[in-house]
Amino acid sequence: xxxxxxxxxxxxxxxxxxxxxxxVYAPVREEDNLLFKVLEKGMEPLLDFDNxxxxxxxxxxxxxxxxxxxxxxERGKELSTGEGEIQEAVLFGVRPCDARSFVxxxxxxxxxxxxxxxxxxxxxxxxxxxxACVHPPYTTCFCTSVDGHPLSSEGADVCLIDLGxxxxxxxxxxxxxxxxxxxxxxxxxxxxxEAKKQELSDAAEKEVNGAVPAHAIKAWLDExxxxxxxxxxxxxxxxxxxxxxxxxxxxxxxxxDEVKKEDGRRIRSWDSCMSWLFTVETSGHxxxxxxxxxxxxxxxxxxxxxxDNFDAIACVGCGRCVMYCPVNIDIRKxxxxxxxx
Amino acid sequence: MENxxxxxxxxxxxLLADGTVDVVVGYxxxxxPFQTTPCFITDPDDAKRLVWNRFCxxxxxxxxxxxxxGHKESQKRAKPEDRTKKKVGVIARGCTTRSLTIHLQEKxxxxxxxxxxxxxxAGFVANKKMSVAVDGKEVIACSVVGDSLSVQxxxxxxxxxxxxxxxxxxxxxxxxxxIISDVMIGEAAPPMPDVEKxxxxxxxxxxxxxxxxxxxxxxxxxxxxxxxxxxxxxPSCYCKVCFIEQNxxxxxxxxxxxxxxxxxxxxRMFHMVGRCVDCGxxxxxxxxGVDLRKFLKKLDKDDFQLFDHRAGEAMESAPTLSxxxxxxxxxxxxxx
Numbered sequence: 001x002x003x004x005x006x007x008x009x010x011x012x013x014x015x016x017x018x019x020x021x022x023x024v025y026a027p028v029r030e031e032d033n034l035l036f037k038v039l040e041k042g043m044e045p046l047l048d049f050d051n052x053x054x055x056x057x058x059x060x061x062x063x064x065x066x067x068x069x070x071x072x073x074e075r076g077k078e079l080s081t082g083e084g085e086i087q088e089a090v091l092f093g094v095r096p097c098d099a100r101s102f103v104x105x106x107x108x109x110x111x112x113x114x115x116x117x118x119x120x121x122x123x124x125x126x127x128x129x130x131x132a133c134v135h136p137p138y139t140t141c142f143c144t145s146v147d148g149h150p151l152s153s154e155g156a157d158v159c160l161i162d163l164g165x166x167x168x169x170x171x172x173x174x175x176x177x178x179x180x181x182x183x184x185x186x187x188x189x190x191x192x193x194e195a196k197k198q199e200l201s202d203a204a205e206k207e208v209n210g211a212v213p214a215h216a217i218k219a220w221l222d223e224x225x226x227x228x229x230x231x232x233x234x235x236x237x238x239x240x241x242x243x244x245x246x247x248x249x250x251x252x253x254x255x256x257d258e259v260k261k262e263d264g265r266r267i268r269s270w271d272s273c274m275s276w277l278f279t280v281e282t283s284g285h286x287x288x289x290x291x292x293x294x295x296x297x298x299x300x301x302x303x304x305x306x307x308d309n310f311d312a313i314a315c316v317g318c319g320r321c322v323m324y325c326p327v328n329i330d331i332r333k334x335x336x337x338x339x340x341x
Numbered sequence: 342m343e344n345x346x347x348x349x350x351x352x353x354x355x356l357l358a359d360g361t362v363d364v365v366v367g368y369x370x371x372x373x374p375f376q377t378t379p380c381f382i383t384d385p386d387d388a389k390r391l392v393w394n395r396f397c398x399x400x401x402x403x404x405x406x407x408x409x410x411g412h413k414e415s416q417k418r419a420k421p422e423d424r425t426k427k428k429v430g431v432i433a434r435g436c437t438t439r440s441l442t443i444h445l446q447e448k449x450x451x452x453x454x455x456x457x458x459x460x461x462x463a464g465f466v467a468n469k470k471m472s473v474a475v476d477g478k479e480v481i482a483c484s485v486v487g488d489s490l491s492v493q494x495x496x497x498x499x500x501x502x503x504x505x506x507x508x509x510x511x512x513x514x515x516x517x518x519x520i521i522s523d524v525m526i527g528e529a530a531p532p533m534p535d536v537e538k539x540x541x542x543x544x545x546x547x548x549x550x551x552x553x554x555x556x557x558x559x560x561x562x563x564x565x566x567x568x569x570x571x572x573x574x575x576p577s578c579y580c581k582v583c584f585i586e587q588n589x590x591x592x593x594x595x596x597x598x599x600x601x602x603x604x605x606x607x608x609r610m611f612h613m614v615g616r617c618v619d620c621g622x623x624x625x626x627x628x629x630g631v632d633l634r635k636f637l638k639k640l641d642k643d644d645f646q647l648f649d650h651r652a653g654e655a656m657e658s659a660p661t662l663s664x665x666x667x668x669x670x671x672x673x674x675x676x677x
Contacts, residue, residue: 031630032469032472032473032477032630033564033629033630034477050477050478050479053628053629054566063566063596063597064595064596064597064598137479138479139479139481140373140479235379235381235404236378236379236380236381236404238403238570238573238574238626239573240568240569240570240573240574240626241566241567241568241569241570242568242570242626242628245566245568246628254595256595258594258595258596267595267596269595269596269597272568275569277586290411322372322373323373323479324628326399326570326574326625326626326627326628327378327379327399327626328371328372328373328376328377328378329378330371330372330373332372333372
């Protein structure tokens, strides 16, 4: 694995230069929000930031995506593909938790049996540059409880580690190596930097605040689809989509046709298990009759069903749902409470 | 405030113990320092969980409606003579009581189904303003000391004058004491500081050229990710099926097309004429910080200046859209 060194003050310039010829997604400040956006001319990519409010899943699994278009003509129906050509892109500044979310999502969208061409194409064409958490940004971080690590390079093509004056750039994949080559002639990293990285890694791990018994609850979830505990979470829930939309691993979607006169498009858009509409059937019957069942679905999906299907918890411990839930429903508390049952 | 909290707990306990209510809706402490979370007390011994402080933000009237309606639904299959009424106690400040008033005016439930535990209010701390005050850093601890909010971030502590972090709707609120109540806890709160400036921001906005106003509207709506937290927290948004989710016919596309988002937002706002009590819940819950208030307040201003009505101000003041009189102003229809 190739390791290079990038001068700290040179990085922003490199990214901006890259954005002139390639599509670059990066965290930027937009008024009071810190968001992953397409880096356009005049925009400043953030290097010293906590984490973006929105998860970067949007670049592979957009909130709305046209799957195909159709047109009714005199000769019959004409079909065409959805969006135009998918471009090469660089996704910069992803935190290790979010980078890990792509590994989890790959399980689903790039399953040996079921391949999602929309997701896979974008994923293949995008190089991910992660920015390790030398200091985990929030007290709500709990990546280490769900198999992540603040300095992990899992899911990234290049992982940058802030060593003070320089970044240690670790290539994780051939895609990452290609990208580093494009960044110019960067000096190789020596052994001393490697040792420093290990030191930072150990310190960062200790800094992660929360320990959530995420693995310990699987056995309980297996046995307790019906349990009075499920009556205790949902009452204050507003049934909004904040947790699911900001979540890096939530991936449920809905497919709808939008037709205007002779033109139609089939779009896929994010769905949210928090919404009453989530599983309403055509007949009007809804198997999940209340927020209780919807909340059970969210917890089960993350900590049981996904584990059953892919042997991994569908949570990366980024803490977004904890921080941004308008009524402070805290997944850490739910998991901890279950572990005590 | 501690004293009010204590009395609230005592009163809630009493209501539950003597069976006056089935549940008391209030706030309890959350897992984050600046958060409270709505709670539903059914056991008198749990009343001690109730809190009343500057971080109680969400309008609880929404939950009163939800509980009573949920119960009604569950009774549908019971014989008429076996049907019971759910009685809900609620900790209510001024804006909450205005929302309850709207529910009552709109015949959503009967007055005897709700026991209003009125509390005086001096405004709540807006999470977004607090976050801006500490440059977006994570708040690790915070507490109100006198007239200031002491906030801890990993970069250290900072004292912010309370007035700078109170929600905008609180600063200009003229109804910070309950409009209706069954019991009033504590002394009435003094008037809020900026009551006379209530429409200042709207007036400044109205004075802008139309393209600038449109640019602001599109910019703000561009932030919306359609999570519907605003609608779902709003006590006046109680439709069983919202127009946004109807699909026969479908009014609005499900995607994030700019115009679909805008249509969702302004259609919802139009449903708020004479029904928005400026409780600030929609702003407080919005994860993206969309400035909905600028537009809702304009409707509120028109409601007051053209129709001499303020949402939920009194039981006998009929909602603007529910009454018609021959001398209703209509010039704005022809000369917007």
